[in-house]
Amino acid sequence: MAQLEEFKLETRAWLEENCPAGARGSGQVHTGSSKIPLSHPDLQLWLDRMAEKGWVTPTWDKAYGGAGLSTIEYVALLEEMKAIGARPPVINRGTTMAGPTILEFGNEEQKRRLLPMIARGEGAWCQGYSEPGAGSDLASLRTSAVADGDRYLINGQKIWTSDGHTSEWMFILVRTGPLEPKHDGISFFILNMDQPGVDARPIDLINGGSHFCETFFENAVADKGDMIGELNKGWTVGKRLLQHERSGMESLVSGGAGKRATGIIDVARQYFGQRDGRLDELFRDEVTDYEMNAHALKLTQKRIVDESTDGQTPAAATSIMKVVSTELQQVHTELLAALRGTQGYGWEGEGFTSDELNSTKQWLYSRAASIYSGSNEIQRNIIAKRVLGLPD
Numbered sequence: 365m366a367q368l369e370e371f372k373l374e375t376r377a378w379l380e381e382n383c384p385a386g387a388r389g390s391g392q393v394h395t396g397s398s399k400i401p402l403s404h405p406d407l408q409l410w411l412d413r414m415a416e417k418g419w420v421t422p423t424w425d426k427a428y429g430g431a432g433l434s435t436i437e438y439v440a441l442l443e444e445m446k447a448i449g450a451r452p453p454v455i456n457r458g459t460t461m462a463g464p465t466i467l468e469f470g471n472e473e474q475k476r477r478l479l480p481m482i483a484r485g486e487g488a489w490c491q492g493y494s495e496p497g498a499g500s501d502l503a504s505l506r507t508s509a510v511a512d513g514d515r516y517l518i519n520g521q522k523i524w525t526s527d528g529h530t531s532e533w534m535f536i537l538v539r540t541g542p543l544e545p546k547h548d549g550i551s552f553f554i555l556n557m558d559q560p561g562v563d564a565r566p567i568d569l570i571n572g573g574s575h576f577c578e579t580f581f582e583n584a585v586a587d588k589g590d591m592i593g594e595l596n597k598g599w600t601v602g603k604r605l606l607q608h609e610r611s612g613m614e615s616l617v618s619g620g621a622g623k624r625a626t627g628i629i630d631v632a633r634q635y636f637g638q639r640d641g642r643l644d645e646l647f648r649d650e651v652t653d654y655e656m657n658a659h660a661l662k663l664t665q666k667r668i669v670d671e672s673t674d675g676q677t678p679a680a681a682t683s684i685m686k687v688v689s690t691e692l693q694q695v696h697t698e699l700l701a702a703l704r705g706t707q708g709y710g711w712e713g714e715g716f717t718s719d720e721l722n723s724t725k726q727w728l729y730s731r732a733a734s735i736y737s738g739s740n741e742i743q744r745n746i747i748a749k750r751v752l753g754l755p756d
């Protein structure tokens with residue numbers, strides 16, 4: 365305990381001295397991408413300092429660019445960062461998905477080559493799973509990889525590739541065994557996006573943004589040494605990565621959806637204060653329900669972290685967290701819009717504040733939460749089979 369207190373004091377002092385002003389408070393977070401301009405030079409400085417300390421991926425072994433922190437120390441670090449408003453040094457799919465998967469399935473050479481790069485936040489990552497004919501039924505994927513000497517040539521198409529056009533790296537599931545049963549003919553590779561055989565084309569979204577792409581591969585090249593796990597055993601690797609994606613260990617640690625409850629109460633006060641200051645009964649029930657469910661989720665997340673002694677992501681139960689947290693997220697954005705009344709559904713114009721316009725966009729974007737990372741219907745199938753043990 366005394367040791368933890370000492371760690372907290374040292375961490376507090378280090379953060380206070382090293383977290384630059386431009387990396388505190390709300391604002392842009394580094395993604396590692398060299399293709400997205402940074403709004404402030406402090407963001408790079410902050411990333412470099414945290415990487416030097418091993419605190420971009422704090423629980424990873426020092427040999428792979430981490431700091432070897434225990435889960436409890438990691439939680440303490442996040443709490444100290446939160447206390448001074450420090451932004452995460454980087455948020456990308458390298459630290460949260462590719463890295464943990466390589467740690468688990470990569471060979472030693474791959475770990476030493478790839479993990480330090482991820483831990484330094486060098487390069488952003490995208491996910492090449494879904495295809496036009498393979499979404500929920502992901503194992504039907506057809507993008508192929510064929511051996512060609514020391515490399516594989518990849519041909520086909522992926523879709524809904526978030527951040528495909530701004531990423532340097534992709535982790536991709538490809539068909540390497542066309543004659544095998546469908547789950548047994550898939551391999552997992554990492555792939556450099558900056559090559560002539562890869563073309564990522566952005567798709568426009570309902571909320572006015574455009575963060576995802578359809579991605580085409582024409583003789584794209586992946587080195588043999590970039591296959592993670594064994595040939596035709598990629599389904600197991602790819603599934604495990606999805607568990608890392610769904611668990612969002614970072615948000616488990618920081619409280620995830622539970623944090624947002626205060627936002628609703630503030631908005632309720634702000635908008636109803638302008639009228640007669642009383643929420644009508646229906647809203648009162650909905651806000652209270654949300655508050656209670658968000659708090660229960662936060663406590664469950666905390667319990668998961670407390671019970672995870674080795675920093676490992678939980679397995680099939682991550683599907684429960686995915687369903688509950690995304691459905692809460694949708695309730696949250698719906699309530700925020702509804703509490704604002706007509707001010708909650710603005711698209712543009714001077715009659716709306718930037719918070720109000722943002723709220724409309726978040727409400728629309730939240731519809732995607734029950735679809736991405738495997739739809740919630742699919743998560744319920746996984747819960748039925750793998751958690752409850754129900755027959756197929």
Ligand SMILES: Cc1cc2nc3c(=O)[nH]c(=O)nc-3n(C[C@H](O)[C@H](O)[C@H](O)COP(=O)(O)OP(=O)(O)OC[C@H]3O[C@@H](n4cnc5c(N)ncnc54)[C@H](O)[C@@H]3O)c2cc1C
Nearest residue numbers: 491492493494499500524525526732735736737738739741
């Ligand atoms: C915002 C966003 C970002 C995304 N980012 C990425 C990304 O970066 N990389 C990537 O590879 N993919 C990404 N996706 C794709 C996502 O993984 C797929 O959309 C998702 O897996 C569903 O596949 P689908 O869209 O083909 O729908 P379908 O599989 O066609 O499903 C259509 C509907 O049928 C339901 N359904 C299908 N099968 C069953 C079943 N067996 N039982 C019950 N219901 C079923 C589904 O739940 C859904 O409601 C993203 C999606 C979104 C919305």
